[in-house]
Amino acid sequence: MQDTGSGMGLLWSWMRVTWPRLAVAALLGTLTIASSVALTAVSAGLICHAALRVPLAELQLAIVGVRFFGLCRAGLRYLERLVSHSATFALLAKMRTGCYRALEAMRPAQLRSLGRGDVLSRVVSDVETLEHFYLRVVAPPVIALAITLLTSALLAGWSPALGLRSLAVLGVGLVLAPLLTWRLSRGAGAAEVQARASLKAAWVDTLQGAGDLLLLGAQERMRARTGQELKRVQAAQSRIASAEGAGNAVGVLVGGLIPLVLLPVALDLVRRGDLGVADLVMMVLVPIAALEALAGLPLAVQSLGHSLAAARRLQALGLGAGGAEAERTLTHAEGAPGPFALEACELRFRYDAEQPWVLEGTSFAVRTGTFAVLTGESGAGKSTLLHLLAEAQAGHEGELQLAGQDVRDLDEETRRRKVALVTQSPHLFNATLRDNLRLARPGATDAELHRAADAACLTGWIASLPDGLDSWMGEEGLRLSGGERQRVALARALLQDTPLLLLDEPTAELDTETEQHVLAHLKALCPQRTVLMVTHRPAALACADVTFRMELGGGVRMDCLPVESHRPLEDPPGRHEGATPRQSPRTFYS
Numbered sequence: 001m002q003d004t005g006s007g008m009g010l011l012w013s014w015m016r017v018t019w020p021r022l023a024v025a026a027l028l029g030t031l032t033i034a035s036s037v038a039l040t041a042v043s044a045g046l047i048c049h050a051a052l053r054v055p056l057a058e059l060q061l062a063i064v065g066v067r068f069f070g071l072c073r074a075g076l077r078y079l080e081r082l083v084s085h086s087a088t089f090a091l092l093a094k095m096r097t098g099c100y101r102a103l104e105a106m107r108p109a110q111l112r113s114l115g116r117g118d119v120l121s122r123v124v125s126d127v128e129t130l131e132h133f134y135l136r137v138v139a140p141p142v143i144a145l146a147i148t149l150l151t152s153a154l155l156a157g158w159s160p161a162l163g164l165r166s167l168a169v170l171g172v173g174l175v176l177a178p179l180l181t182w183r184l185s186r187g188a189g190a191a192e193v194q195a196r197a198s199l200k201a202a203w204v205d206t207l208q209g210a211g212d213l214l215l216l217g218a219q220e221r222m223r224a225r226t227g228q229e230l231k232r233v234q235a236a237q238s239r240i241a242s243a244e245g246a247g248n249a250v251g252v253l254v255g256g257l258i259p260l261v262l263l264p265v266a267l268d269l270v271r272r273g274d275l276g277v278a279d280l281v282m283m284v285l286v287p288i289a290a291l292e293a294l295a296g297l298p299l300a301v302q303s304l305g306h307s308l309a310a311a312r313r314l315q316a317l318g319l320g321a322g323g324a325e326a327e328r329t330l331t332h333a334e335g336a337p338g339p340f341a342l343e344a345c346e347l348r349f350r351y352d353a354e355q356p357w358v359l360e361g362t363s364f365a366v367r368t369g370t371f372a373v374l375t376g377e378s379g380a381g382k383s384t385l386l387h388l389l390a391e392a393q394a395g396h397e398g399e400l401q402l403a404g405q406d407v408r409d410l411d412e413e414t415r416r417r418k419v420a421l422v423t424q425s426p427h428l429f430n431a432t433l434r435d436n437l438r439l440a441r442p443g444a445t446d447a448e449l450h451r452a453a454d455a456a457c458l459t460g461w462i463a464s465l466p467d468g469l470d471s472w473m474g475e476e477g478l479r480l481s482g483g484e485r486q487r488v489a490l491a492r493a494l495l496q497d498t499p500l501l502l503l504d505e506p507t508a509e510l511d512t513e514t515e516q517h518v519l520a521h522l523k524a525l526c527p528q529r530t531v532l533m534v535t536h537r538p539a540a541l542a543c544a545d546v547t548f549r550m551e552l553g554g555g556v557r558m559d560c561l562p563v564e565s566h567r568p569l570e571d572p573p574g575r576h577e578g579a580t581p582r583q584s585p586r587t588f589y590s
């Protein structure tokens with residue numbers, strides 16, 4: 001199986017944490033089935049002796065035994081469940097926190113390219129699949145082996161030949177049932193996990209894009225795609241069910257073989273007077289009762305396939321990797337702010353090693369306290385640059401500094417205090433306006449919220465809402481227009497109160513008047529704060545202190561060039577007084 005080892009490594013690394021509890025649970029599980037076997041044996045002996053009219057006084061020990069093992073079975077089962085579930089929940093907690101840490105450590109672009117449905121499936125379904133790893137995969141074979149050995153040792157106490165035959169016949173069940181199940185369901189567990197994840201991703205995609213699907217008349221095609229995923233799930237499940245059936249059939253076969261294999265030896269012992277009739281019944285029933293321990297083996301094999309597939313998918317998120325789960329040890333030092341709010345030098349970045357460079361040899365800097373505008377062709381990498389600054393993609397080459405500090409040296413907290421980003425399509429949560437705004441500053445007072453809302457030109461709109469700041473935004477802010485969503489996101493970023501504000505086309509959906517109002521507020525933030533805005537809107541270009549143009553050249557090569565009309569290269573006069581001379585053919589300083 002491909003990559004099996006790595007999936008296993010992750011599973012064992014988690015299990016190591018709770019192994020003492022798991023060992024106790026396995027011991028309790030073995031004792032529970034041993035009690036069950038003993039109960040069958042003692043009950044069978046009691047019934048046989050009673051049928052043979054053995055005096056009641058001689059049966060007292062057996063009667064006590066029946067009561068004892070009956071109570072033990074129930075009590076031990078309870079304890080086993082208690083311990084195994086507490087160990088499982090401890091593992092689950094570790095897995096979930098590991099998952100969230102891994103997601104947190106992931107580069108946002110990686111996360112976006114995974115897709116929401118897929119991430120949801122990994123964090124919820126795959127973790128839930130692993131929840132059963134101990135209960136369904138690890139415990140059954142351990143308990144089955146222990147019970148097989150114990151039962152055979154018990155019979156060997158009467159007769160070594162009986163013990164050997166019991167070991168042989170139970171051994172067939174122990175090996176053959178899982179082997180057959182594994183052979184018949186090979187790859188089906190992984191296929192089911194993968195197909196279920198694709199199905200979930202398709203559902204999330206369909207729900208999110210339902211409106212567009214209807215408008216494009218593509219709902220039938222989407223339904224067909226979902227139907228295909230569903231068929232893949234069903235096909236995998238059907239293979240798994242057949243394999244489990246075959247495994248269970250082996251168990252039934254072994255149950256039938258036990259009397260056939262043991263009776264010849266046992267009857268011989270009875271004939272020779274070495275074994276009583278009641279003991280004979282017990283000899284045959286004990287291994288049959290032991291089959292209870294083998295019943296979980298087919299399921300264990302299938303669950304192993306599911307668990308390995310789920311572990312591999314979680315591992316692909318970065319779980320178990322030293323980097324993902326290790327605590328970050330980045331500097332918290334602020335350092336003295338330099339003359340530039342941000343500085344890029346020979347910056348190179350691509351989303352994937354297989355993909356071409358998006359940014360290549362890009363150098364430019366924005367002086368602290370300026371209102372800078374970045375324009376450029378679609379696809380040139382403007383948004384990418386903003387995300388690199390705000391989200392620590394950590395995959396870039398060259399230098400990228402925020403207020404004189406390399407972004408790679410900044411921990412999340414420091415970065416959040418330094419820079420706020422409003423993306424092209426900001427996410428609003430299904431909560432009130434107040435909650436959405438307070439994400440940026442949890443303790444913000446109403447006065448602060450209104451001040452930020454005013455700067456984003458939202459005051460009139462909030463007044464028109466029935467519940468003001470307590471109005472519900474709907475899922476992803478769908479109750480809002482595009483422009484309202486943008487302004488709420490802008491107000492949220494303003495509340496963050498960072499020295500650098502990165503804005504990706506924040507006025508794209510605003511009318512001219514509202515845009516003027518927003519721009520005036522943004523401009524008024526400078527020189528206390530630095531604003532870098534990606535936009536093509538003339539109004540923004542007109543009020544910028546400095547303007548850059550990012551160009552897509554030679555396929556993937558990009559340059560940052562100042563817009564000629566705003567800033568002649570040789571002679572930076574007027575409002576470009578703070579500009580630093582050109583440093584290299586591709587280096588421009590505001």
Ligand SMILES: Nc1ncnc2c1ncn2[C@@H]1O[C@H](COP(=O)(O)OP(=O)(O)OP(=O)(O)O)[C@@H](O)[C@H]1O
Pocket residue numbers: 109110112113351358376377378379380381382383384385
């Ligand atoms: N998550 C991603 N994974 C892979 N490639 C990406 C990703 N995001 C963007 N790209 C690619 O990177 C390049 C630059 O994209 P980016 O969004 O930064 O451009 P842009 O200049 O902001 O464009 P626009 O003006 O149209 O918003 C594009 O070719 C785009 O396809």
